[in-house]
Amino acid sequence: MDSQDKIKLGLAILLVVAGVAGFYLLAADQTVLRVVLFIASLLAAAAVLWQSNMGRSFVVYAQESVAEARKVVWPERKEATQLTLLVFAFVFVLALFMWLVDSSLSWLFYDVLLRRG
Structure with a gap:
């Protein structure tokens, strides 16, 4: 990126x-003016970026x-x-399988090995 493109990016x-x-x-009751100002700034920034190599390559992309x-x-x-x-269907079968594995491991560890059941 050359120096002119860096300046254009900074300006944007x-x-x-x-x-x-x-x-x-701006005051909150001036909603229309606030939105117009913001959109105008975005359009101006896009126009500046359009003039850079990066902007032109983005348009081509x-x-x-x-x-x-x-x-x-x-x-x-x-x-x-x-x-x-x-x-x-696949998600349902996988969920059922995971529930069975979880229940089996819970039963094995808590009821059989640790005798907490």
Whole structure:
């Protein structure tokens, strides 16, 4: 990251901090103005970041992510329902198994070995 990008990143952070500070420094009854000020500071910070190498690379990354998400083959409703039911059944069986192991170990240690039952 070169010095210009560091300055732009610092400016963007200062803009966000100024927006948050402005939000809390304005009177509570000026809600609309507080929100507009905060959103404006976020937009200004995004505009500053957009001009940096890091911002441009983020935009390229976001565009590539959207392109990859469009390539995904999403399951049909029936398939998603079947997989969800399969997961619920597996969780139920695993919970039952864990309960049996816990109960067996409790019985073994407390009733048989320690004779506290």
